[in-house]
Structures are given as C-alpha cells and as structure tokens.
Amino acid sequence: MYNVKTFNAISQDGLDKFSDKYQINQIDNPDAYLIRSANMLDADFPENLKVIVRAGAGFNNLPIDRLSELGIAAFNTPGSNANAVKEVVLSMIIASVRHLFPVANFSANNLHADISKMKKIDPRFKGTEIRDKTLAVIGLGHVGSLVANAANDLGMDVVGYDPYLSSDAAWRIESDITRANTLEDAIKDADIITVHVPKNDETTDLIDEEAIKQMKTGVSILNYARLGIVNNQAVVDALDEGKVASYITDFGDDVLMNREDVVITPHIGGSTVEAEGNGAVRGAKIIQRYLETGNLSQSLNxxxxxxxxxxxxxxxxxxxxxxxxxxxxxxxxxxxxxxxxxxxxxxxxxxxxxxxxxxxxxxxxxxxxxxxxxxxxxxxxxxxx
CATH class of the missing domain: 3.30.70.260 (ACT domain)
Incomplete structure (x- = not known):
C-alpha cells in the first residue's frame, strides 16, 4: 500500500485517479506529496518521502536542490493550467483597450449617467478594438503559444519572442505569427505586450526601465507569468510619464496600489475548476507511475x-x-x-x-x-x- 499526503485543496478529479493501492492523508510519513502552492522551501521532509508533485506550472515553492540531496524526485505539471491563463490574458487584453475597468467603476458610482454622452467628455469611454493591433508575446511555451495563436485568430498582428523556443513549441505556433530575434525587435512596435516566461536569473526584471524605453508611447503591459519578471517600479515611473498607458498583472505589489491605470488580479491566472482538475489528474498519474515503475518523464531534478x-x-x-x-x-x-x-x-x-x-x-x-x-x-x- 502506498501513501499520499496532500497540501492545499487538491481537486477530487485527481484524487479519484489513485487506485485502491493508495491511501490519501492517512499518515505523516508518506511515499508522496501532492501539492499546489504550499511553500515547501523550508519544510522538513519525512524519510519515507520519495516523490513530490506540484499540481501546476510553477515550482518556485519547491527546494529543488535540497530534494535532490535527499533523493526525492520532483515534478510539476506544466501546461495543465495553460488554457485558463490564456483565457484570462485575452480577456484582460480586451479590457485594456476598451478601458472596461475604469468604465465599470464609473458606472457603479453613477448609475443614472448617460454613458453615450460621457464619451464626448472623458476619452476613457471611447475604446479601441484589438483587431490589427500589434501584440508582442514574450515566451512561447505552453501559455504563450496559446495566447499568440488565439490573438492571431482574433485578427491581431502577433510578434513572438522566445530565445529558448523548442522544436515542439515551434510546431504549436501558427505560421503567420512573426518571430522576433531579439526582445527589442518584439516590443518596439507593440501596442500590447504580454510576458509568459518562467522566472529565473535571466528573466528577473526582463521588462525594466531600459526595455520600456524601447517601447512606443501608449503601450499596455500584462504580466501573468511571475512577480518580478516585470519591474513594477519601472512600470509605475513609465505610467507617470505617460510612456505606458496601462499595466495589468496577476501579482500584487505595494508600489502598484491605488492607481486607476493599474489592474491587479489576485493570482487567478490558472485558477479555474478545469485547470485545477487537470493539474491534479496529471499529478496523480505521475506519482503512480514513478512509485510503481520508477519511470520518469519531465522531472525537475x-x-x-x-x-x-x-x-x-x-x-x-x-x-x-x-x-x-x-x-x-x-x-x-x-x-x-x-x-x-x-x-x-x-x-x-x-x-x-x-x-x-x-x-x-x-x-x-x-x-x-x-x-x-x-x-x-x-x-x-x-x-x-
């Protein structure tokens, strides 16, 4: 009998995939952990623990080097929430060009106002369409490729940039999407920029003051990847200067608070019933495969x-x-x-x-x-x- 301990609320769809050879949350010295966002960086791992799976794309909550030293196989489930992130990014792109958030706030406080007349007074009430707008997608992995293809299908002029683009990912990108050779080439003419790269030493502050200088005035920036890939202070400075029109992000930061030109969502990019189910199902399959056969596929360590x-x-x-x-x-x-x-x-x-x-x-x-x-x-x- 194998034992699995879960952290966070793991979708029942995943738990149901475990065979009758598995017990869930019965002991504190299990064979496997199945987690989501629980912080394991300083955790004490039991001696019997053989595998830990993060049901989601990120893994910055796992101490990979320490797990290797302990002989614990580590996995995540990249792509399991990709469609969820794609959908929220597309909705935010549309919201940014139509100024939906300030308009909705105005309407909530002025229920009897004639919005059609307000368009003549306040430019926020006259949006634009995404069709023929240039979208720069930075990072063309699981999420970025979906965003790029969907935006292309909606009539946007899409430019993609990914210096580490794999052959598999390249096949996922529609042929009429422009592929930039440098970050500067990707962002210099973009109306909207969205980042979808993992966070590491190379991508931290990828969008910084110097990168923003290469952008055209009036650009909108979205960050639904990780906190720190976009330098928030640099964006705020650019918003104050009028260089950047709006910033939409999934990661709160004190410097972004109380601004009408910033929209912050509470880390909801991959938070859908379907995405959580996909991650849990894949996580359960990974655990069973590793424990029962020893086979590994896309392990982190x-x-x-x-x-x-x-x-x-x-x-x-x-x-x-x-x-x-x-x-x-x-x-x-x-x-x-x-x-x-x-x-x-x-x-x-x-x-x-x-x-x-x-x-x-x-x-x-x-x-x-x-x-x-x-x-x-x-x-x-x-x-x-």
Whole structure:
C-alpha cells in the first residue's frame, strides 16, 4: 500500500485517479506529496518521502536542490493550467483597450449617467478594438503559444519572442505569427505586450526601465507569468510619464496600489475548476507511475527515463553524476551473484538515475552494498505487479 499526503485543496478529479493501492492523508510519513502552492522551501521532509508533485506550472515553492540531496524526485505539471491563463490574458487584453475597468467603476458610482454622452467628455469611454493591433508575446511555451495563436485568430498582428523556443513549441505556433530575434525587435512596435516566461536569473526584471524605453508611447503591459519578471517600479515611473498607458498583472505589489491605470488580479491566472482538475489528474498519474515503475518523464531534478518493466524486480538508484557509477553498481550485483536482465542510466546536471532489472528478489546484502557506494543517495526496490 502506498501513501499520499496532500497540501492545499487538491481537486477530487485527481484524487479519484489513485487506485485502491493508495491511501490519501492517512499518515505523516508518506511515499508522496501532492501539492499546489504550499511553500515547501523550508519544510522538513519525512524519510519515507520519495516523490513530490506540484499540481501546476510553477515550482518556485519547491527546494529543488535540497530534494535532490535527499533523493526525492520532483515534478510539476506544466501546461495543465495553460488554457485558463490564456483565457484570462485575452480577456484582460480586451479590457485594456476598451478601458472596461475604469468604465465599470464609473458606472457603479453613477448609475443614472448617460454613458453615450460621457464619451464626448472623458476619452476613457471611447475604446479601441484589438483587431490589427500589434501584440508582442514574450515566451512561447505552453501559455504563450496559446495566447499568440488565439490573438492571431482574433485578427491581431502577433510578434513572438522566445530565445529558448523548442522544436515542439515551434510546431504549436501558427505560421503567420512573426518571430522576433531579439526582445527589442518584439516590443518596439507593440501596442500590447504580454510576458509568459518562467522566472529565473535571466528573466528577473526582463521588462525594466531600459526595455520600456524601447517601447512606443501608449503601450499596455500584462504580466501573468511571475512577480518580478516585470519591474513594477519601472512600470509605475513609465505610467507617470505617460510612456505606458496601462499595466495589468496577476501579482500584487505595494508600489502598484491605488492607481486607476493599474489592474491587479489576485493570482487567478490558472485558477479555474478545469485547470485545477487537470493539474491534479496529471499529478496523480505521475506519482503512480514513478512509485510503481520508477519511470520518469519531465522531472525537475532527474533525467527522463522510460523503460518497460518486464522482469519481476527493479532497483532504482538516485546518485550523483560522476564517473564509474554504472560500473560500481554492476560490480555489486555480480559480487552478490545477481544477473542483470536490463540496466538503464541517465543524467541531468549533477544528478543521475539508474534502473536495474532482476529476475531474483534483491537481498538485503545487495541493497546494503549498493547503498554503500559513495555518492548513492537513494536505493529503492520495485516489485512488478
């Protein structure tokens, strides 16, 4: 019996995917964690914990390096909330050009005003259409590609920029979307700019004072990626100067408060019933696959390893990526008179992962010998059902 502990409200759609070999939230020393936004950066992880899955795209709430040191496989579910974010971004793009938020606020406080007459007095009441507007999409991954294609279908002139565009992502982009070679080329003529990149050292303050200088006057900026990718102080300064017309973001910040030209939503980009269900379902499948077969796909800290399990027993080893580890593992098996049916190895950065299949049940002596190898972090036995 495997045990899973959940954090946050995990969709029942995902919990229902666990087979009868799993217990949910029965013990505090489980085999797996299934989480959403719970902050695990300073958490004490139980000794039995083998895998942690973040049901969502981000993973800045996971201490990846420390999980690797403990031999815990880490995963997220990128793309599970992509459609939800796409839809809210499109709605915010339309809201920005039609000035829907200030107009709605006015109407709420002036219920009997004749809005048609107000258009002659206040320019906020005369919006524009998104058709033929230029949209710069920075980052063309799961979300960015959906935003770009949808905006293109709505008649916008879309320019995409992503220096790390994968071949798979490239196939997702419609052929008539312009692909810029630099950030400056993407943003210089844009009416609206939306960012969809992960947050890291390279993307922090990606949209800063210098980038804003390259934009045309009257641009609108959206950030539904991560706090810090857009430098909020630089945007506020540009709003004050009239360089930027509006800023819409999913991440609150003191510097943005109490401004009519800023719209802040409470981190709702991926918060839909469908998105939460998608993330939970994918998370449950990842946990079961890893615990029952040892196979890995798109792990955050371990290499992709997908090997069919035909033998009765499989040993998995998480270890440092150093020379002669495979040789040492094979030698320990031979010294214990175990014949290897199949052996696979892969590496990701400083971490490596080895799977060894046997016909005979591994002995405690073999397991102890494998654990004694320097730089081996975790040894686990899986029995084929």
């Amino acid at each position: 371990l290499p992709n390893m997908n090997v069919s399990m035909h033998s009765p027993y499989r040993i998995t080893l998480i270890h440092k990526n150093i020379p002669n580890m495979v040789g040492q593992i094979a030698t320990k098996a031979a010294d214990n008179n175990f014949n290897i049916n199949q052996m696979s190895n892969g590496a990701k950065g400083e971490m490596a992962y080895t799977m060894v299949d046997f016909c005979d049940e591994p002995t405690e002596q073999l397991l102890n010998d494998l654990k004694s190898i320097n730089e081996v972090i975790r040894v686990r036995v899986i029995k084929r059902k």
